[in-house]
Amino acid sequence: MLVDFKTLEDEARVWIYPCNRKFYPQELEPLKEKLKSFIEKWKEGEGCKCSFQLLYDRFIVFGANEEAVITNQDLDKQVAFILELQVAYEVELLDKMNVCFKQGEYTQYKTVKEFKKLIKNKSVNSKTIVFDNLVQTKFDLENYWEVPITESWYNRFL
Incomplete structure (x- = not known):
């Protein structure tokens, strides 16, 4: 279930995908729609509270409440979606070591x-x-x- 990112608890898991460039103004609304659509389907029907943020028009952040059971298959779906975005927007999103x-x-x-x-x-x-794009919780995202x-x-x- 898609919720406002602010409503996720501090212990919510986060995944950060830094982009090698800012998304262009004309890309932002279509990108947000794609992110919204993905999150709505990602953990559909499981009562899972999930959300996303686009920070600095450059960082895609996914969040899921702590109670959500995130499997390897769920993470594979997330990465597959990010790979689709890389192709669609001709950007790099998976190189966390930069x-x-x-x-x-x-x-x-x-x-x-x-x-x-x-x-x-x-x-x-x-x-x-x-x-630090390796932070793992909403609290760490907000503080570290x-x-x-x-x-x-x-x-x-x-």
Whole structure:
């Protein structure tokens, strides 16, 4: 059952798919409709509360309440849907090892190798905000997703 993301409990599981670019303004409404349609069918009939968010016009976030039994088959459906979006929008959504970070008002997406060069060149520093796309709960998303490099696993590159 599709619910407002805000109504999911703190322990709700989340999956974050960072996009290698912002979705274009003309892509946003059709994308939101596709996301809504997917979530409505994903765990249909099981009383599962599920939701999605599109953050910074770049990150697709799925959420499911803690009581929801998410099987490997359910995750396979989710990944298959993400693969369809990659093709439809000509984007990369599954490479979680690339680094997403804020640079001024912009969100950047770089390979780890490029990110290390930015640190070496002092284009990025210990105060730079990075996105930890490996967080697993709604609480962690809200509290530990956007953190300074020093509070993330990327601090090893400093």
